[in-house]
Amino acid sequence: MSAFKNPQPNALEAVLLDALDSRRAASKGTFGFHGYLVDAPGFDAETFARLIKRALDEGVCLTPSARPGEFRAMRPSSPMTYHTTPTRCTCWAGQLGRPCKHRALACLLLAVTGTPSRGP
Numbered sequence: 001m002s003a004f005k006n007p008q009p010n011a012l013e014a015v016l017l018d019a020l021d022s023r024r025a026a027s028k029g030t031f032g033f034h035g036y037l038v039d040a041p042g043f044d045a046e047t048f049a050r051l052i053k054r055a056l057d058e059g060v061c062l063t064p065s066a067r068p069g070e071f072r073a074m075r076p077s078s079p080m081t082y083h084t085t086p087t088r089c090t091c092w093a094g095q096l097g098r099p100c101k102h103r104a105l106a107c108l109l110l111a112v113t114g115t116p117s118r119g120p
Helices: 011-029 045-058 103-115
Strands: 032-033 036-039 061-064 071-074 081-084
Touching: 036 081, 045 071, 045 103, 061 103, 071 103, 081 103
Parallel strands: none
Antiparallel strands: 032 036, 061 071, 071 081
C-alpha cells in the first residue's frame, strides 16, 4: 500500500466539502433566499423562511428609525411597536434571544436593498 494521497478530491469528497461549507455558512446565518444573499445572525434557512412567511401573512410593516439598520416593526391590527435590527428586537421572542419575525424581516429588507447588516 502506498502512503501517497491524491491531492485532488474525488467527486464525492468535493460534494461533501461543499455541503460542509454550506452548513457552516448556514450556521452563521448567511444563506440564499429567493435570489438574495441574506445575512441573518442566529437564523437557519428553514426558520428564516417560516418567520418571513408569518410576518407577511400578519402584515408586519417596517419603518426606518433614526438609527441606521434599525426599524420600527408594527402590524395594522395591533397597537404594539417593536424596535428591531438584524441582531436584536424588543418583542417577546427577541427579549428571550430567540429568532423573531421582526428580525427576519429586517434582515431580508437589508439584503434586498443591498445594505450591510453588520459592521466590518
